[in-house]
Amino acid sequence: MRDIKSIFIFGFIFLLFSCSGKEDIYKIKVASSAPLEEPGSQALLKFTKMVNERSNGRIEAKLYANGTLGNNRDVSEGLLIGTIEMQMASSSPLAVFVPSLNIFEMPFLFENNAHMFAVLDSDIGNQYRSDFEAAGFHLLGYFTFGVRHIMTTNKPLNVITDLNGLKIRTMESKPHLDSFKAFGASPLPMAYSELYTGLETGIIDGAEAANSNYYSKKFYEVAPYWAQIGWLRLVAPVIMSKVFYDGLP
Numbered sequence: 001m002r003d004i005k006s007i008f009i010f011g012f013i014f015l016l017f018s019c020s021g022k023e024d025i026y027k028i029k030v031a032s033s034a035p036l037e038e039p040g041s042q043a044l045l046k047f048t049k050m051v052n053e054r055s056n057g058r059i060e061a062k063l064y065a066n067g068t069l070g071n072n073r074d075v076s077e078g079l080l081i082g083t084i085e086m087q088m089a090s091s092s093p094l095a096v097f098v099p100s101l102n103i104f105e106m107p108f109l110f111e112n113n114a115h116m117f118a119v120l121d122s123d124i125g126n127q128y129r130s131d132f133e134a135a136g137f138h139l140l141g142y143f144t145f146g147v148r149h150i151m152t153t154n155k156p157l158n159v160i161t162d163l164n165g166l167k168i169r170t171m172e173s174k175p176h177l178d179s180f181k182a183f184g185a186s187p188l189p190m191a192y193s194e195l196y197t198g199l200e201t202g203i204i205d206g207a208e209a210a211n212s213n214y215y216s217k218k219f220y221e222v223a224p225y226w227a228q229i230g231w232l233r234l235v236a237p238v239i240m241s242k243v244f245y246d247g248l249p
Contacts, residue, residue, distance in 0.1 A: 004091055022074040028061040031068070031075040040145055040236060041065040061086075066209045076223075080136045082243035089239070090145050091235045092173040097135045100128065104235040105175035113144065116233050138245040145234040146210030151223035153199055153206060159249070160184065169195055169207035176208075179231070199223045210234065 032046055034040040041063065048061040069084060069179040071074050072093035078084035091101040103109075110116040119125060120142040132139040132160035149159060150168065157163060164184040170176040172189035188200055190207075198204045206223060213219070214226060 025057070026059045026245075028059060029069065030061055030063045030082055030086045030088075031070075031078075032063065032065045032088050033067045033072050033075075034065060034088075034145065034212075035216050036063075036065040037216055040143055043143060044088055076137075079239065079241040080243070082241050084241065085244045086140075086238070088143060088236055088238045089172075091237060092171045092176065094237060094239070095173070098128070098129075098131045099223045099232050100131050101235075101237070102173075102175055105173055105232070107175075107179045107211045110233045111234065116144065116235065117142070120235065128237075132239060133242065136242050137239040138242050140238045140240055143236040143238055146212055147230045148208045148210055148232040148234060149214070149229050150208050150227045150231070151199075151206050151214060151219055152225040152227070153202070153204075153223045156225040157227040157229070165182070166205040169198060169201070169204045176232075180208075195219070196222060208232070 030044050032041045032044050045063050047065050051059050051061040069078065072089045073096060075084055075087050076089065076094065077099055079087055091104040095105065096102040125142065129139045152166065155162065160183060166185045167188050168180050168185040169190045170180055170187045177187045188204055190204065195207055196217060196219065199207065199219065208231065209219065220226065
């Protein structure tokens, strides 16, 4: 897939570092909130292996998946002070630092992945480089965390009005909250780590997620109804600490 290949290209960019006359070893902690088995973390794992192999020992990149280094905001703040070097996160939590990313959180914005990456690879996507720089990050490129659908615990969703009154877990994102209110639901922000229990105990009636999330976290055990609505294609910028990037030779 084209989006995966774009991540791999970063490995070739880092090879340039080995041309420096200095023999410093550069260590890169690569953070992902996604579980190791999901596509985003697998792409980053492949990236770290390529970087380590092709830099001839000049770079030591290590993946920390499944939120090992903290939640998305904690990791982003680590990038700002230079304690973490690299992160892949969805545009929703990154919009706290780069508010212009909220446009990518609008429902039904892209027709398909080809449309999404055509936009991200165009002048539109490139315009965000300056926004990230101003916020203290260096934008390397874009990945995706998949198409978002809706799971429910007690009834299937056949028409949009089936969402009326249902408590649906969303990310703590204004565009997400506004979207589900417009759908007729009662959106409820909740930590992702609490989602399974929330579904199991009936605190919420459903949630939105990607296919990979639904299966890797076994949400189907407590939310058997899975409506392939595709309300959002989740853009996942890959960013580097500007402190670290600016210090490279």
